[in-house]
Amino acid sequence: MRILYHLPLSPFSRKIRLVLSEKRLPFELRVEKVWERRPEYLELNPAGTVPTLIEDHGLVVPDSGVIGEYLEEAYPDTPLLGATLAERIEVRRLVAWFDGKFAAEVTRNLVGEKHMKRLLGRGNPDAGALRTGYTAIKHHLEYVGWLSETRRWLAGASISLADFAAAAHFSALDYIGDVDWTVAPAAKDWYARMKSRPSFRGVLADRVPGVIPPEHYADLDF
Amino acid sequence: MRILYHLPLSPFSRKIRLVLSEKRLPFELRVEKVWERRPEYLELNPAGTVPTLIEDHGLVVPDSGVIGEYLEEAYPDTPLLGATLAERIEVRRLVAWFDGKFAAEVTRNLVGEKHMKRLLGRGNPDAGALRTGYTAIKHHLEYVGWLSETRRWLAGASISLADFAAAAHFSALDYIGDVDWTVAPAAKDWYARMKSRPSFRGVLADRVPGVIPPEHYADLDF
16 A cells, blocks of 8 residues: 655645545555654655655655655646646646745744644744744735636646645644634635545544644535 | 846756756846845746746746756756656655755855845854854765765766756855865765866856855866
8 A cells, every 4th residue: 555654734745645635546644753753764755854655566755846746747647737838837836835935934933833843842832933924824815815816726727736735734724723714715715615625535534632623624614 | 038037146046057058948147136026026936036937938937946847848858857757756856855955954054144144234144054054064965975976976877957956056055165075075076077067167157246266166176
């Protein structure tokens, strides 16, 4: 069985879980506590990050960006990167946007400070980081709202890796109650469409010990 | 003419300059002072980063990761991503390594603190950041040395985007005199091979106002 090493609230892991499900590729999840820096895991992924994918036949694919490109090349039947050069540029631009800019400005400041710091016993969240995160998420919600108003999906007419990258970050933030969906109704509509996809079920069923998600987290009509 | 918006010491820009030259695609450089957040530039690349590539026919390609994938798809004649799935995983893993991990641990702490901070008038380099950067670059030099000893090029038998990503970072650090090549002779041999490629000439000819590179910077027998 295909194995995905992950952490439940890692948006990078969630993105790949969504993509695997969307492509109907069965997999088994294994939690990897990356902070333990397990030597066997560092052999598979020297960067020590999650996710890492291990194929049935043994091929090791580390890094969510690398896995995203790999899955598209190995299993092109459900294409998620777009068809034309211009479409692929826009999909990849938005994946870089969410996994780079959004991750640094929002996810690290909120999930990082509130969840990971406690998990690792590294003290209380930094107030400045939280402020930065809450300010940034508003701008990003407005951007997602604007994209959703002007296009069917975030990168264009078809659902793509950009939608899964974005939804993965928002789902982790929603789990800790940090998404104010009233900021951008169009973003909320887009996220409701994402949540109602069968590929989303696994992510919505996640429960992290000691962190109770808000009631609307798994609610399809939130 | 194809245009590349860049900054001279940006390793992400340098990577794309090298790849364009390697693929024999002529281009014109335009310096983009990203900190000015020029509205016309933000239209092209909402993330406001360099590089951004503008094709003759007007196609806009932002973000060095996106440009790297785009150039491979649009101009496959000089392939730089590998042929098999396994090769492509390793090339992309190392590109992510240098543009993610190395950039955060080394380039940001050294080029960021010593060059960018001064350029932006944001005060003196932070001593802790410099220490972190100098410690990290040693480990990375050893890793590059180990890769070079076990493979012809960093990701395998053929030169690839991984070599250009790595060389782009090292060249920016070498410009400010921060690479101690004695740490890993095999890494030095690899970099000498990279420097002697015709595609490297433009990068070695760069001069940044107010920053004089060490004598060995452009020397092919350093």
